Amino acid sequence: MKKLVIGNWKLHPATLAAAKKLAAAISRKSKHVAVICPPPAFLAGVVFPRLGAQDCFWEPAGAFTGQVSPVQLKSLRVKYCLVGHSEKRKLGETDEIVNAKARALLAAGITPVMCVGFGTKVEQDDLEVTDVLKTQLELGLAGLEPAEVIVAYEPVWAIGTGKNATPEHAEKMAIFIKHKFGVGKVLYGGSVSPYNAKGFLDQRNIDGLLPGGASLIPKYFNQIINL
């Protein structure tokens, strides 16, 4: 089955030339649907069939210095946009802000990819984890049509650590997110690599992946999108 693999480049690379080179090295034909999320400065300069953004503002226009609106992203043919990434939550992004951004994205015709899992710990059992997710999703999805939102489950302890969750745990969380909230698609993110990706892609309720580090290495990303 075709799944969705969204590469989050975070604050990499340093130059537009390097970003163009990286995008050019990603396979145009792949088993799964591949999306790349370059940094905002390079979104207009990078060529790839499906682009995602890493963040946005919630107003369409106005006196908001330094912000990027969903309407502007739409004009760059951006199809997906992350909201609520744990690295943004660490800098003060609240569930209410996540909700406002998701609303603005849907109004502009962009699919929000709502990241949840901030506040989870490796030693928490599944019930405690669902408690954290419940709060983030209740507030994040308030007033939205959940079927129009993609949720990415990213346990914060698994991000950039080389310690991924087990596919079984991620599958359980995906079932919880879908059944409890009516979300259409759930992705897993957190130390995804070509070595562990298949285990997640094989799960029935996991609709794709959100790799960070591995999306910066074309050989790895190309392997993942073809597993």
Ligand code: 13P
């Ligand atoms: P890593 O794959 O580098 O752990 O990053 C995951 C992530 O934060 C994707 O949004």
